[in-house]
Amino acid sequence: MSEEVTGDLVSDEARALIGLVVGRADGRIGREEFQRWAISAGDRNPLYFDAGYARAMGYLDVIAPPLYVQYATLGVADIGRLRPDGTPSAGGLIAVPLPRCPRRMAGGQDIAVYEPLYDGAVVTATRTITGIEEKRGRSGPFVLVTTATRYTSQDGITVADFSDTVVALP
Numbered sequence: 001m002s003e004e005v006t007g008d009l010v011s012d013e014a015r016a017l018i019g020l021v022v023g024r025a026d027g028r029i030g031r032e033e034f035q036r037w038a039i040s041a042g043d044r045n046p047l048y049f050d051a052g053y054a055r056a057m058g059y060l061d062v063i064a065p066p067l068y069v070q071y072a073t074l075g076v077a078d079i080g081r082l083r084p085d086g087t088p089s090a091g092g093l094i095a096v097p098l099p100r101c102p103r104r105m106a107g108g109q110d111i112a113v114y115e116p117l118y119d120g121a122v123v124t125a126t127r128t129i130t131g132i133e134e135k136r137g138r139s140g141p142f143v144l145v146t147t148a149t150r151y152t153s154q155d156g157i158t159v160a161d162f163s164d165t166v167v168a169l170p
Contacts, residue, residue: 009134009143009170013097022096022147023127027072031119034064037071063116069151069160073125096132098168101143107165115159122154130163143168 038048046053047063054062064072117123131146144165151160 009098009100009141009168010132011097014132017096017129018132019128019130021126021128023125023149025073025075025125027069027074027123027125029064029068029072029117029119029121029123031062033072034068034119035062037068038065041065059116059118061118063118064121066113066160067111069113069117069123070125070149070162073123073151096129096145096168098132098143098145101168101170103169105167105169107144107167109165110163111160112162113160115153115157117153117159123151123159124154126150126152141170 035048038044043065045065047057047059048065049062051062054060127147127149129145130148131144133144133146135142135144145168146163146165149162149164150158151162153159
C-alpha cells in the first residue's frame with residue numbers, strides 16, 4: 001500500500017516545462033519495416049502490401065500504416081533505460097520532475113493523420129509538453145502530463161499530430 005500523498009505533487013520546476021520542446025527525433029520510413037509492423041499488429045490492409053491496389057486507390061505506391069510514424073522515430077531503447085513499467089522514456093517524460101509520482105501509465109491518445117508516408121520518407125517528431133495538472137480521483141491524487149507531437153516530412157509538411165496523456169501516480 002502506498003503512503004498517503006498530501007500537498008502539491010507538481011513542482012515549479014515541472015510546471016516550467018509546459019510549452020517546452022522535450023524531444024526531437026528523426027526516422028526513416030522503410031517498406032520492409034512498416035510491413036513487418038503491420039503484420040505484427042494483425043493489419044493486412046492491401047494499401048500496405050499491394051502497390052497495384054494502392055495505386056488504384058489514388059496513392060503513389062504502398063503506404064505506411066498511419067500509426068507506424070511514431071515507431072519510426074522512437075528508435076531502439078536500451079533495456080537499462082526502460083522505466084520500471086518496461087516502456088521506453090518516450091519524449092522525455094521520464095525527465096519531468098515528479099519525484100512523488102514515480103509510476104506512469106498511458107492515459108489516452110488522440111491522433112490526426114494528414115498525409116500518407118511512403119518508403120524512404122524521412123520524418124521528424126517534435127514533442128512539446130502541453131500540460132501538467134494535479135488531479136484527485138477516487139483512488140487518490142495523480143498528475144496528468146499531456147504532450148503534443150508533430151510529425152513533419154523532410155519537406156517541412158505536417159504529416160501527423162499526436163496528443164498523448166500520461167498518468168503519473170504516487
